[in-house]
């Protein structure tokens with residue numbers, strides 16, 4: 213690092229990020245910055261490119277150009293598992309859990325130890341693992357479901373389980389794609405409470421359509437439209453932006 | 464639940480015991496040596512089916528080319544036995560004594576370099592393990608690192624099986640060609656063609672099979688076993704939980720290759736020859752059928768499935784030489800349609816509950832609350 217240059221304050225810096233699928237730019241020259249301990253929400257109409265942004269950050273999709281730096285590390289050059297090891301966790305839009313395993317086993321697989329082939333063969337379920345799994349299960353309201361096959365959980369519980377699978381990795385940046393989609397009103401409230409609780413030592417990047425939920429949790433909001441930022445700022449500011457009202461909130 | 468998953472579940476211990484009783488006591492006592500040798504031959508395929516349970520059942524990687532690895536093991540062993548059978552004394556009528564007869568027929572005057580290590584039994588046995596592992600590693604790394612999977616992988620393994628067969632048949636002078644490597648006699652001077660040798664080899668094979676069963680059970684109960692299941696279900700979730708999915712697939716594929724190779728080596732010892740007819744597409748698909756009939760998620764099912772299918776095949780081909788292939792196909796379709804989880808699935812669904820009910824009736828008087836159904840949440844066992 214050059215002398216005199218400020219150390220980066222941002223946990224995540226996305227700069228001029230572009231991805232083109234056969235000429236169609238799903239994300240177009242996008243730049244934004246996420247602070248430590250910040251809950252940032254991305255909203256926008258269907259097909260705006262929200263999920264694609266998360267895909268780019270976690271390495272699922274390779275960027276055409278631009279850069280993503282996380283704690284000063286360039287993520288676009290890393291493999292998917294290296295990005296996870298760097299401290300980025302990501303929840304998918306449809307709940308992605310392992311149906312054939314129990315809740316306990318689902319969480320255990322995400323426990324950050326024994327991730328190599330040999331490590332997985334010799335992995336021992338010791339007290340540290342059990343304690344941590346129970347601790348996380350408590351947070352995600354599934355403490356009494358540990359031995360249940362994950363496929364028997366309700367939709368909302370599956371969403372929580374996947375959030376729990378990320379929490380157990382203890383990522384510094386947690387990315388959630390529509391975490392409350394398909395949840396009941398009371399489940400939404402519990403999820404908001406959960407997010408407020410887990411924010412203490414990490415930043416969270418959330419994609420959500422539910423405006424009530426967004427108002428509840430967001431520190432700052434980005435409105436994405438056709439791969440570009442339409443508006444950015446506090447929920448209050450964004451809500452009253454005429455451009456946003458026209459393309460997104462109006463209907 | 465909070466304790467480590469036990470090394471073996473109770474039903475697996477029972478499974479091991481029942482299988483040991485069958486293979487070590489019942490079959491050797493009730494069958495003549497000809498029939499017992501037939502069982503030994505069937506059992507060599509069950510090593511392949513066992514590998515497929517890990518690789519296909521657990522890992523979701525369907526390989527239609529396991530014959531390749533069966534062949535590698537078989538040829539490694541056959542090459543050793545052939546060299547021993549081709550001593551200068553035994554082959555003094557050849558124009559070049561001391562090399563295998565088929566080489567002499569093909570005007571080869573010197574033992575090829577790749578045959579040299581097979582003068583040593585230790586190196587040959589090592590090769591049975593190492594060569595398939597390396598070969599599977601190369602295929603696996605090339606495919607899985609590029610995210611080739613599913614049907615594409617299955618087709619590529621088929622192609623490899625076809626290519627290897629053509630290569631073996633074409634390179635007659637080095638491989639024995641279509642006839643394979645035949646006229647094998649002794650292992651370190653011990654005649655393997657006698658009845659007593661066949662009897663002993665049967666028990667050696669059963670011991671090897673139990674070794675492989677224990678390895679498979681260990682893998683199943685390790686976190687790696689659960690990761691394989693998780694990968695089969697939600698590959699991306701595993702990848703974005705920080706695992707290199709490709710490495711786990713490579714491991715499962717290599718393990719299945721080594722199992723198949725051990726089976727092949729034992730086949731050569733039991734049956735006394737090896738030929739390309741065990742390498743190609745048709746035998747490779749038959750091996751998948753064994754695993755499917757046994758139940759592709761069931762480690763013990765692999766053994767029973769292989770034995771049942773081969774027994775049916777032998778009886779049918781004895782009684783209806785023209786019809787057996789149709790009957791064989793029909794049997795396969797029937798089993799897969801009626802019992803998608805194979806014999807093991809049928810057992811778990813119909814027989815096991817019956818046994819449990821009988822047992823719990825006897826037990827209820829002594830202990831009621833100590834029962835822990837699904838204590839390990841073991842999937843599909």
Ligand SMILES: Nc1ncnc2c1ncn2[C@@H]1O[C@H](COP(=O)(O)OP(=O)(O)OP(=O)(O)O)[C@@H](O)[C@H]1O
Nearest residue numbers: 233238256257258259260261262263264265273305
């Ligand atoms: N791998 C891909 N190949 C081609 N086009 C893609 C790919 N991934 C996304 N797209 C396209 O990019 C656009 C943005 O998709 P994306 O999934 O990011 O939208 P979104 O904002 O998450 O929408 P939603 O609210 O419906 O989840 C869509 O038009 C989609 O069809």
Ligand SMILES: [Mg+2]
Nearest residue numbers: 262263264305
């Ligand atoms: Mg989306």
